[in-house]
Amino acid sequence: MxxxxxxxxxxxEEAPMALLLLADPSRKAVESYLRRGRCYVGERAGRVIAVYVLIDTRPHTVELVNVAVAEAEQGRGIGKRMVLHAVETARSLGYxxxxxxxxxxxLNQLALYQKCGFRIVGVDPDFFTRNYPEPIYENGILCRDMIRLRLDL
Structure with a gap:
C-alpha cells in the first residue's frame, strides 16, 4: 500500500473521468465541479487508480465532492487513504x-466517512430524485436523499 x-x-492532465463517474453518474455535474475545484489523483505504478475533488463552498469550508477508487482496487483501504489525504489537504490549506x-x-461510504471522523449534520430530502434523471440504486436501496456530513478541522 x-x-x-x-x-x-x-x-x-486529463481528469480521470471514468473513475469520477463511478462516484457520480452525472457527467454534467462532474464537469461542473472539476472546473471549480481541485482534483487529486492516487496512482500506483504510473496508473491512476483513485481520485477525489475538493471545492470551496463557504468561507473557511471546503467540500469533498467525489471520491472514487477503481473497482479492481476497492476494498484495500485506498478510499480511506484518499479521504484522509483530503482531510490533511483541507487542513493545510487553512480551511x-x-x-x-x-x-x-x-452504506459503505457512510461508514467510511464516519470512521474518518465525519459526523452527520443533516439530510437533503429527495436530492438525488430531484437532480438526476435516472433512478440510482445501491445495495438494493433507491438513492433518494443526500446525507450531509462534516468534519471540523
Missing amino acids: DDLNIRPLAAD RSLEVGTGNSS
Whole structure:
C-alpha cells in the first residue's frame, strides 16, 4: 500500500473521468465541479487508480465532492487513504471544516466517512430524485436523499 502516490492533477492532465463517474453518474455535474475545484489523483505504478475533488463552498469550508477508487482496487483501504489525504489537504490549506454529501443508500461510504471522523449534520430530502434523471440504486436501496456530513478541522 505504501506505493500509492497521491498528488494534485496537473494542469495539462486529463481528469480521470471514468473513475469520477463511478462516484457520480452525472457527467454534467462532474464537469461542473472539476472546473471549480481541485482534483487529486492516487496512482500506483504510473496508473491512476483513485481520485477525489475538493471545492470551496463557504468561507473557511471546503467540500469533498467525489471520491472514487477503481473497482479492481476497492476494498484495500485506498478510499480511506484518499479521504484522509483530503482531510490533511483541507487542513493545510487553512480551511476550518470539510463537508461531504453521500446517498442514503451508500452504506459503505457512510461508514467510511464516519470512521474518518465525519459526523452527520443533516439530510437533503429527495436530492438525488430531484437532480438526476435516472433512478440510482445501491445495495438494493433507491438513492433518494443526500446525507450531509462534516468534519471540523
